[in-house]
Amino acid sequence: xxxxxxxxxxxxxxxxLTALEDVSFRLNRGEVRAVIGPNGAGKSTLxxxxxxxxxxxxxTVHLNGEPLTVLTPHAIAERGIRRTFQNGGLFPxxxxxxxxxxxxxxxxxxxxxxxLFGRRKALDSEAANIARARDLxxxxxxxxxxxxxxxxLSGGQxxxxxxxxxxxxxxxxxxxxxxAVGLSPVARDQMMDIIRRLAGEKGVGxxxxxxxxxxxxxxxxxxxxxxxxxxxxxxxxxEIRQDRAVLExxxxxx
Amino acid sequence: MKMPTARQxxxxxxxxxxxxxILLLVPLGTNAYTQFIVNGMLISTLVxxxxxxxxxxxxxxxxANTAFFGIGAYGSAILAAxxxxxxxxxxxxxxxxxxxxxFLASAAALRGIRSxxxxxxxxxxxxxxxxxxxxxxxxxxxxxxxxxxxxTLFGTSLTDDTVKFYVFLVVTxxxxxxxxxxxxxxxxxxxxxxxxxxxxxxxxxxPTSRVILVTFIWxxxxxxxAGALFARHIGHVFPESFxxxxxxxxxxxxLVGGLGSVLGAVLGAVMLTALxxxxxxxxxxxxxxxxxxxxxxxxxxPMGLASLLRRLSPIFVERFYREAR
Numbered sequence: 001x002x003x004x005x006x007x008x009x010x011x012x013x014x015x016x017l018t019a020l021e022d023v024s025f026r027l028n029r030g031e032v033r034a035v036i037g038p039n040g041a042g043k044s045t046l047x048x049x050x051x052x053x054x055x056x057x058x059x060t061v062h063l064n065g066e067p068l069t070v071l072t073p074h075a076i077a078e079r080g081i082r083r084t085f086q087n088g089g090l091f092p093x094x095x096x097x098x099x100x101x102x103x104x105x106x107x108x109x110x111x112x113x114x115x116l117f118g119r120r121k122a123l124d125s126e127a128a129n130i131a132r133a134r135d136l137x138x139x140x141x142x143x144x145x146x147x148x149x150x151x152x153l154s155g156g157q158x159x160x161x162x163x164x165x166x167x168x169x170x171x172x173x174x175x176x177x178x179x180a181v182g183l184s185p186v187a188r189d190q191m192m193d194i195i196r197r198l199a200g201e202k203g204v205g206x207x208x209x210x211x212x213x214x215x216x217x218x219x220x221x222x223x224x225x226x227x228x229x230x231x232x233x234x235x236x237x238x239e240i241r242q243d244r245a246v247l248e249x250x251x252x253x254x
Numbered sequence: 255m256k257m258p259t260a261r262q263x264x265x266x267x268x269x270x271x272x273x274x275x276i277l278l279l280v281p282l283g284t285n286a287y288t289q290f291i292v293n294g295m296l297i298s299t300l301v302x303x304x305x306x307x308x309x310x311x312x313x314x315x316x317x318a319n320t321a322f323f324g325i326g327a328y329g330s331a332i333l334a335a336x337x338x339x340x341x342x343x344x345x346x347x348x349x350x351x352x353x354x355x356x357f358l359a360s361a362a363a364l365r366g367i368r369s370x371x372x373x374x375x376x377x378x379x380x381x382x383x384x385x386x387x388x389x390x391x392x393x394x395x396x397x398x399x400x401x402x403x404x405x406t407l408f409g410t411s412l413t414d415d416t417v418k419f420y421v422f423l424v425v426t427x428x429x430x431x432x433x434x435x436x437x438x439x440x441x442x443x444x445x446x447x448x449x450x451x452x453x454x455x456x457x458x459x460x461p462t463s464r465v466i467l468v469t470f471i472w473x474x475x476x477x478x479x480a481g482a483l484f485a486r487h488i489g490h491v492f493p494e495s496f497x498x499x500x501x502x503x504x505x506x507x508x509l510v511g512g513l514g515s516v517l518g519a520v521l522g523a524v525m526l527t528a529l530x531x532x533x534x535x536x537x538x539x540x541x542x543x544x545x546x547x548x549x550x551x552x553x554x555x556p557m558g559l560a561s562l563l564r565r566l567s568p569i570f571v572e573r574f575y576r577e578a579r
Contacts, residue, residue, distance in 0.1 A: 051457060077459035089454030091447050093576040095257075101440070102447050106459035108440040112468065115439040116432045122439060129440075147257045149576065165458070 004029050004205045005050075005081070005173050010059035012045050012229075019045040021229045022059070027173065030203040032195060034216040037226035038249070043209045044086065046226070047175050050207075051083045052076040063173065078106050082166040083175035086209075088158055092151025096142065096161050099150050100133040103168035136164050140194070156187030163194060167204070174198065175207045180215050188215060195219050217241075225249075258568040266569050270434075274427045281416040289415040290487075291531055296422040297483050298523035302507040303433055303516065304352075304477035310514025311437065312469045313449030313578060315369055318359040318376040319504055321383045322352040322474045324496030326481020331400045331491045332393055341405055341412060345425060345482040352478015353471045355383075360470035364463055380501060387493040399492035402485055412486060422483050429476050434516050436472065438573040445469050446514075446576060510551050512558025514575045521559040 005027040012020040020042045027033055035043050048054040050061050052073040061068045068076050077083075082103075090099055108129055110122025137143045140160055145153065150161060159179055166174060176195070180188045192215055198204045199219075210216050216223065216237070223240045225233040227249040233240060240246055258266060280292060305319040326348035333339040333347060362375050387394045394400055405412045412418065436442055444465045447455040456462050485491050503526065511522020529547060533540040555561055557577055563570040 053453070053456075072461075073453075073456040074459050074461045077457050082459075083457050085454055085457070089451055089457065091450035091454070093450055093578050094443065094446060095576070098443055098576070102443055102455070102458050102460065105440050105444055110439070112441070115436055115441055118431075118435045126439060169459070 003027065004031075004064065005207075006060075006062040007050065008060050008062075010046070010049055010061065011057045012042075012049050012054055013057045018229050020049060020056075023224075023226070023229075023231050024059075025224055025231070025234065027205040027207060029172070029205055030199050031221050032199045032206045032208060032219050033222045033224060034208045034210060034220035035224045035226060036210065036213075036216060037232075040228070041226040042229040043226055044177065045229070047083060047177055047207070047209065050076075051081060051175060077171075080171045081173045081175065082169065082171040084159075084162045084166055084177055084179060086177040086181070088155075088162065090150040090158050090162050090165075092149065094150060095147050096137065096150055096153070097130070097133055097146040099161055100136060100165050100168055101129055103165035104129045104133065107169050133168060136168055140164055156183045156190075159183065159187075159191065160194070163198075167198060167202075170202070171204070173205045173207070175209075177209045178211065179208070180210060180212050188212065191215070192219050256568045256571070258571055262567070262569045269569070270431070274423060277423060278420075281419055286415060289419060291527065293415055293419050293422055293487055295524050295527045296419075296426045297480050297487060298504070298507060298527050299426055299520050300429055300476050300480035300483070301504050302511060302523045303430060303519040304473040304475075304480070305504050306508045306511070306514055306516075306519050307433065307437070307445070307469060308473045309508065310512075310578075311442065311445045311449065311575065312466065313446075314363055314466070315373040316359050316363065316376045316470070317373055317501060317505075318355060318379045319473070319477055320496050320498075320501040321359075321376075321380040322355045322477035323481045323484065323500065324380075324383050324387065324493075325355045325474075326352045326478030327485045327491045327496070328387060328394055328400070328481075329478065330482035330485040331402055334405075334485070335400055335403050336393070338403070341402070341482070341486055342407065342421070344485075345479050348482035348485075349475040349479040352474040352476070352481060354474065355379075355478065356470040356472070356474025357467070359474070360467045363466055363470070377501075380496070380498075384493050384496055387491075387496065394491075394493070397493065399490050401490045413489065418483075418486060422487075425479060425483060429479060430516060430520070433472070433476060437516065437575065441465070441468070442575075449578060506548055510548060510558055512555075512560030514577070515558065515560040515572060516575070517563065517570060517572060518558045518560035521563075525559065 003026040008024045010020060010023045023046060037043055045054060049056045052071055056069060063079055063081060109125035114122040134143060137146055180191050183191060195206060196219055199206050220237055223237055224231060225246050232249055233243045233246045284292060301323055308314055308316050329351035330344040330348040333344045334341050359376055363372055367375055388396055407417055410417045444460045448462050448465050452462055507522035507526045510526055512518025529544060533543050536543060
């Protein structure tokens, strides 16, 4: 099995402060890899460096063999790495359906002038995307909320819509930044189920930042443990549970 | 939110074309004076439309709108008066000049100048343009302004307000329709997405810089075209037409109609163009009443007249605008 995403020696320094130091790992198709670590460990910086929001000081990111390190966030997203945001990245004023449609922006046909003159090509492509967005919402039992402004949804529903929006374009890689934070136990189970299905049925490679340890242990194939910007351990959930360095640095009781 | 049904959407499309079709009959019911006012409404509609997409849909505090308007008006007048270009032909060219102004304004936004800083730098841009009209005398005539040359169109003199009306109406309807198409597409959604959360927008493979650039350019194009109409409308362009007063009046039209709404741009422009004419009945009190009425509308309807219609029927729910929250 060839590697989908290869991260090699990734480092990020902000004027003297090292936020990320020499982090390397590989992500396969259909694999869920969790990134855990205490606050300030560099998890979000890792996500920002992969998705282009932060320029790495050194190191490389390759998707299907193509280097991504020099690209802007939208270009990286277009290549197939989509992400969610810790604080929620939905557009609150737009309806649920419109939010999902923004995820299909790059998949919509028609140039600026096709749109301006209302040409068939642009209108048909838009209609096809609306149908697709509705189908996706139906899969998540969210179709009755399609015309509700996203800002009116509960926290759990917002997280789900954000994931629907990021997977609408069938990206090969998904970065989920704390998708279960603030969710009720029921919603958390639903989230676990969604993550498993995306990896298992659609073969999406998922990188997951999450503090909920039981969720991580339940869905992750591999866990990457970070502290102070460095990788301190990597392995299966069982291996991580027994790792001394992890117990000391992360769980705090050696 | 209550969305229009398929039948209501069809009705909306019919209305969109029926209204201008009925407006073709307007000259039958006007005199020279009221026709002049109606012509002004069409120009204000375009000025408001160009303004509202930048501050309402894109959510950028850019006040270069009057600059685009002046660039379009002087562009048209200079081409017509100095180079003998037929006025009709100067309309799209003035649009391109306005678009160039939009490009300049977007450069500030794209360099990270936002919010109040963008507001002040775009205001300065407008004042700089006004200063240029005053001082580039060989081109603009300075304080004396620049008269539009006499011309005929289809054998009728272009001093005739009825002839102007038909040209203005066609230009306005085409630009409103094109803008509505734009805002109802993936592009319009991307524009609002940038307003709501620019960082998240980029993560969806949407080129945010290009979205900002194109919105400013389109705004400049629409308002630049309106400038060319204005030059013919008053027949003589003066620097004073493009000062703070015009900017504030346009801003009021945007807000009274409803920020970011195409329907609102039309309603705001029509209402605030007509209102001063009705207030002539109260000499000495006109400004006071004008201010009070604008304030009353905004207190009662913070999202403008368009929000009132949206509440009445889902027909008026635009496909392409959601209020910021």
